[in-house]
Amino acid sequence: MNGPGDILRRAAARFGAKTALITADRTLSFTELDLLADRVAAALADRGVGPGRTVSLYAQNRWEWVAAYHGVLRTGAVVNPVNVMLTREELTYVLRDCGAAAVFTSVEQAAAVAELTRDLPELRTVVSFGGPADGAVDFAELTAFEGPAPQITTDPDQPCTIGYTSGTTGHPKGAVQSHRAVLLNCAMTATMHARTEHDVVVTALPAPHVYGNVVINGTFLVGGTVVLMERFAPAAALGLIDEHRATLFEGVPAMYAMMLADPALGDADLSSLSRCTVGGQTIPTTTINRWEQRSGAPLIELWGMTEISGLGTTHSPYAPAVPGSIGVALPGVEVRIADLDDLSRSTARGVPGELLVRGPIVMLGYHGDPEASARAIDADGWLRTGDIATMDATGHVFIVDRRGDMVITGGYNVYPAEIERVLAAHPAVALVAVGPVPDPVKGELACAYVVLAPGAHTTEEELSAFAADRLAAYKRPRLIRFVSDLPKTSTGKIMRRALITTFDH
Structure with a gap:
């Protein structure tokens, strides 16, 4: 096989009439x-x-x-x-x-x-x-x-796919992936998660997302069956696991938190699950423990990004559990933790730095943007992820924080600059900055801190409606606070990460 376009043809030749895909209206x-x-x-x-x-x-x-x-x-x-x-x-x-x-x-x-x-x-x-x-x-x-x-x-x-990421400068960038990168990510993920033709996978992960794509095509690759939900609903997901005797459920942390809180959990039969996966953002170990105790199946953490066509690190279900870790590198992939002041140097084990990735899963570059591509991938092929992480003696990676200002809400990547660009266009807004606030279900929420123009007046509802016409629902600020000023550096740069400490919630 040369790319993901060969996966289905090969599977059809091998598995024929076996069920590949189940949706609400067609199998x-x-x-x-x-x-x-x-x-x-x-x-x-x-x-x-x-x-x-x-x-x-x-x-x-x-x-x-x-x-x-x-x-x-x-x-x-x-x-x-x-x-x-x-x-x-x-x-x-x-x-x-x-x-x-x-x-x-x-x-x-x-x-x-x-x-x-x-x-x-x-x-x-x-x-x-x-x-x-x-x-x-x-x-x-x-x-x-x-x-x-x-x-x-x-x-x-x-090129095989162009997946657009939220834009740190106000517009999204198209990460171009090769056929080899997408195929290898599906194959190596299937290997790490021990997928077989006997697996039945229930998922509501969006097919356009790299995580969702890897789940679907990685399962097809081995001849397994995908039960694909149009959108996530906790009771429905629990019902599908039971109905189809699913061996895997795959999702983001909010999905597990919602299933654990749903009344349908009491009667749900999860005994068919042999393992589950979770990615998209960090997940509290308490949630992992609760899900594993209720389902009897290990919950495998993973980490990935659009620029690497899916996963970069994860765990094997057969390896000893390392709670709180996003795992080790996929086969054939290198990861290292770089010194924040000198990316050419790696940090000592346990010392935080920026997570870098190298290997055949790394994107070809950003579509039509060679300057952004050069900033993201160095001459030696190392991709900057923008995530702060540590690595232990066994090569397991632990995410500490994000070097950039990205807000991850319910598994979606939201960049403050996009929200700020929209809200700043409102005539009543003099200054705006967006930062994250913690949320027990979605991980983080985007909060906009607004300084009004002299003599101007607006409301939170009006600004929310203004944003709703211009931003996807998941990008809209969930909180809007009116403040007299914003924290800045000595050069006048707004310190987004200081917003929550300056304006204590």
């Missing part, structure tokens, strides 16, 4: 899913989509999303998985930046996305999941096309 075998991917590829190729083009996927978890992902890769095009929570403004930026030739989206969003074709000349095809829509091709019609699927030989070093 598909490997053979059926493979045929759908071929139909998508043939139809896209007939519409001029091929190597060198980019196709965006902008929808909630659903079986059509998975079929489209594999179909796009079979044309030789690059997949651009898009967070469904993005606003129209944010989506337009992403589609323009990556030069999308086609977009797959839900029937509810299709008409609005089709309107963007007027301003985006490269975007010629909009496909709707779930039925026909104005200006869009119905996915059912697309997959009725019976032309030959293109026969593409994948170059493992060429």
